Amino acid sequence: MSKRPLKVALLGCGVVGSEVARLMTTTADDLAARVGAPLELAGIAVRRPNRARDLPVDPALFTTDALSLATRPDVDVVIEVIGGIEPARTLLLAALANGASVVTANKALLAEDGATLHAAAEKHGADLYYEAAVAGAIPLLRPLRESLVGDKVKRVLGIVNGTTNFILDRMDSTGAGFADALDEATALGYAEADPTADIEGFDAAAKAAILAGLAFHTKVTAADVYREGITEVTAADVASAREMNSVVKLLAICELDPVGESVTARVHPAMLPRSHPLAGVREAYNAVFVESEAAGRLMFYGPGAGGAPTASAVLGDLVAVCRNKVNGGRAPAVTSYADLRVGGMGEARTRYHISLDVDDKAGVLAQVALVFADHEVSIQTVRQSGRGDDARLVIATHVATDAALAATVESLRALDTVRAVASVMRVEGE
Numbered sequence: 310m311s312k313r314p315l316k317v318a319l320l321g322c323g324v325v326g327s328e329v330a331r332l333m334t335t336t337a338d339d340l341a342a343r344v345g346a347p348l349e350l351a352g353i354a355v356r357r358p359n360r361a362r363d364l365p366v367d368p369a370l371f372t373t374d375a376l377s378l379a380t381r382p383d384v385d386v387v388i389e390v391i392g393g394i395e396p397a398r399t400l401l402l403a404a405l406a407n408g409a410s411v412v413t414a415n416k417a418l419l420a421e422d423g424a425t426l427h428a429a430a431e432k433h434g435a436d437l438y439y440e441a442a443v444a445g446a447i448p449l450l451r452p453l454r455e456s457l458v459g460d461k462v463k464r465v466l467g468i469v470n471g472t473t474n475f476i477l478d479r480m481d482s483t484g485a486g487f488a489d490a491l492d493e494a495t496a497l498g499y500a501e502a503d504p505t506a507d508i509e510g511f512d513a514a515a516k517a518a519i520l521a522g523l524a525f526h527t528k529v530t531a532a533d534v535y536r537e538g539i540t541e542v543t544a545a546d547v548a549s550a551r552e553m554n555s556v557v558k559l560l561a562i563c564e565l566d567p568v569g570e571s572v573t574a575r576v577h578p579a580m581l582p583r584s585h586p587l588a589g590v591r592e593a594y595n596a597v598f599v600e601s602e603a604a605g606r607l608m609f610y611g612p613g614a615g616g617a618p619t620a621s622a623v624l625g626d627l628v629a630v631c632r633n634k635v636n637g638g639r640a641p642a643v644t645s646y647a648d649l650r651v652g653g654m655g656e657a658r659t660r661y662h663i664s665l666d667v668d669d670k671a672g673v674l675a676q677v678a679l680v681f682a683d684h685e686v687s688i689q690t691v692r693q694s695g696r697g698d699d700a701r702l703v704i705a706t707h708v709a710t711d712a713a714l715a716a717t718v719e720s721l722r723a724l725d726t727v728r729a730v731a732s733v734m735r736v737e738g739e
């Protein structure tokens with residue numbers, strides 16, 4: 310192999326970065342053969358260079374000066390696995406301005422300001438790849454960016470957060486409440502010390518923004534994504550889903566409206582029938598359905614997190630951008646040419662499952678049914694359980710806009726005969 314080595318700067322050496330450094334070193338010969346040139350670690354930016362690390366790399370590579378490393382004239386590729394908005398954005402924009410290609414796992418940054426990074430990559434003729442940012446090891450962004458680019462994607466529906474899927478799976482299989490299931494996720498190392506980004510849905514919302522942007526060729530940021538986490542999901546909600554032969558999952562849903570003029574992106578807990586393939590996604594696994602016009606339904610499944618799986622996605626991107634360096638040229642630009650309107654949650658079309666504690670007397674059902682009719686929400690099934698003070702109506706609706714369904718719930722709350730709205734859960738899947 311006569312090609313000059315390609316120099317790679319690694320920014321961050323935590324859970325993902327240390328696996329990237331390890332694999333780059335231990336699989337160097339294979340990577341070189343696949344790229345067509347050897348890859349050389351130019352440096353590793355860390356916060357504490359003298360920390361003991363069990364890694365097969367030269368300790369002289371560690372530096373605290375991430376900016377100097379990212380902009381070194383001999384660096385061909387910068388891998389960013391620090392996370393967060395700053396200093397990651399400044400470092401990557403500086404690297405791109407220097408002509409270096411970028412590989413990042415940073416969903417938060419891509420979802421907040423991906424357009425600026427893509428524009429910088431375009432301007433400076435560099436590559437920007439981020440397969441690890443969504444659903445870890447699962448090849449999902451490259452299929453959307455490349456394999457499905459000739460098709461028309463209509464919907465992306467999936468479980469893109471492992472921590473919350475683990476918690477909901479435990480609640481379903483053991484009957485545990487949210488707090489106990491979170492404790493177990495923390496003890497097993499799935500949940501981080503501060504689990505807010507996962508349990509409040511921020512992590513999944515960032516991923517939904519990235520997926521919607523690629524699927525619909527439209528700029529979608531995290532702020533455009535409706536977000537509800539799982540902290541309000543109770544053991545009773547999960548039990549009531551179980552009674553309906555359903556499970557509760559935290560879903561990310563990105564949809565094109567039926568006439569193809571606008572898109573919505575949302576993250577919230579929803580009931581799914583147990584027969585749905587996503588219902589069988591257990592523990593901390595991720596899975597995503599992509600529905601497109603010509604291909605139909607595709608499902609992507611696998612480990613969505615963890616050092617080694619995420620490093621697999623990073624290395625796949627690394628080989629891709631290095632091949633482009635060796636062969637000349639770059640990946641086709643990611644553009645937002647379609648520029649579709651991004652609608653709010655009220656426009657999203659979904660179904661509700663509503664449990665009401667009601668007075669058990671004549672005319673109540675008619676009164677409740679009238680509220681649904683007033684909002685043009687069609688009822689699919691109604692079931693009454695209990696009597697007297699324990700009377701409960703369990704209502705499943707047909708599809709309607711979230712605005713109409715939410716307004717229905719508000720009107721139900723206002724009825725004298727409705728003592729409490731015991732639970733409201735969206736329903737997805739056929």
Ligand SMILES: NC(=O)c1ccc[n+]([C@@H]2O[C@H](COP(=O)([O-])OP(=O)(O)OC[C@H]3O[C@@H](n4cnc5c(N)ncnc54)[C@H](O)[C@@H]3O)[C@@H](O)[C@H]2O)c1
Nearest residue numbers: 321322323324325354355356390391392414415614615619
């Ligand atoms: N861990 C996963 O399973 C996973 C999966 C997919 C994507 N990601 C993404 O990968 C990225 C890294 O995640 P992680 O789990 O490895 O996090 P981590 O916290 O383990 O590692 C980040 C490292 O960056 C270091 N760092 C912070 N500021 C720095 C700076 N200015 N210069 C140099 N180093 C700095 C920290 O000291 C830390 O060691 C994040 O964007 C995350 O969202 C992680």
Ligand SMILES: N[C@@H](CCO)C(=O)O
Nearest residue numbers: 469470471472613614
């Ligand atoms: N915290 C994330 C890591 C992967 O992005 C999860 O639980 O899925």
Ligand code: NA
Nearest residue numbers: 440443445447
């Ligand atoms: Na991925």
